Amino acid sequence: IGHSLAGAGIAVLYATLYMASELYGLFGLTASLVGVITVTILAFILSRKHGPPTAIMGLLGGFAAPYVAGLGPESVAPLVIYLGIFTTGLFGLAIHRGWAWLALLATGGSVIWTSALLFMDITEDSSIVGLFIMLLAIGGVLTLSRTGQNYGLPKSAIRSIPLVVGLVQLIMLAPLIQFSPVSWLFFAVLAVFAIALGWRDEEMTPAAAGALGLAFAMVGAALSGKKRQNVGTHRSGRPGRDAGSDGTARPV
Numbered sequence: 001i002g003h004s005l006a007g008a009g010i011a012v013l014y015a016t017l018y019m020a021s022e023l024y025g026l027f028g029l030t031a032s033l034v035g036v037i038t039v040t041i042l043a044f045i046l047s048r049k050h051g052p053p054t055a056i057m058g059l060l061g062g063f064a065a066p067y068v069a070g071l072g073p074e075s076v077a078p079l080v081i082y083l084g085i086f087t088t089g090l091f092g093l094a095i096h097r098g099w100a101w102l103a104l105l106a107t108g109g110s111v112i113w114t115s116a117l118l119f120m121d122i123t124e125d126s127s128i129v130g131l132f133i134m135l136l137a138i139g140g141v142l143t144l145s146r147t148g149q150n151y152g153l154p155k156s157a158i159r160s161i162p163l164v165v166g167l168v169q170l171i172m173l174a175p176l177i178q179f180s181p182v183s184w185l186f187f188a189v190l191a192v193f194a195i196a197l198g199w200r201d202e203e204m205t206p207a208a209a210g211a212l213g214l215a216f217a218m219v220g221a222a223l224s225g226k227k228r229q230n231v232g233t234h235r236s237g238r239p240g241r242d243a244g245s246d247g248t249a250r251p252v
Helices: 002-023 029-050 052-069 073-097 100-118 123-147 155-177 181-200 202-236
Strands: 241-243 249-251
Touching: 002 029, 002 052, 029 052, 029 073, 052 073, 052 100, 073 100, 073 123, 100 123, 100 155, 123 155, 123 181, 155 181, 155 202, 181 202
Parallel strands: none
Antiparallel strands: 241 249
8 A cells, every 4th residue: 555655646746746837837947847856756765665656656757857847859958967867867776676677667768758859950959869869778788787687588688678779769860960970979889889798798799780780771871861962962053954855954
């Protein structure tokens, strides 16, 4: 009964903060964010005694906090910083309690937010988003390796999830910043990390192979984008002319 009451109490606190800020406008951005962070910390403290239900409520409320507080594409940096601090806390709790499921859910919650950002106009803040994606993947893999839980799956499969997701998201990010050197740097760091995992643990060798395959995918995406850009430039460079039936150019 105790863990049910604790979970219900946390849910009520989150709902109260949401209604106070969104429906009645009693709290501003800063007050709402501080309130949600406070409730989340309380949920994690209670989870040490009452177990997973309270931790799950804290996780859900923590990832909903930026939405409740009104953070969005116009405030990418504060959002990413908050996600970084919050996810680090989740990873720490997962290691402390040996909860691999919490590490996976923490990774998934952050991935949902970063995926949403990738579909928004974040050109000016793309570097900080890419940095977060890279660190999230590395942190997720290291956290899962410390929990010691595989749920009957191969170790390489369960621990490669954050790495593969991170590489895929970096491939999605690269076209948004014109395949700049920064995007290749983030991808290279994760690729080297995957190789280091395979070198240190033979069971993680598939992670290096997967990183290599995704590297080819990113190179292919870059070449495809470059080809489309060249075709567009070639066409725009010959205005006012069209090809005749015999293949020769003629004025329009």
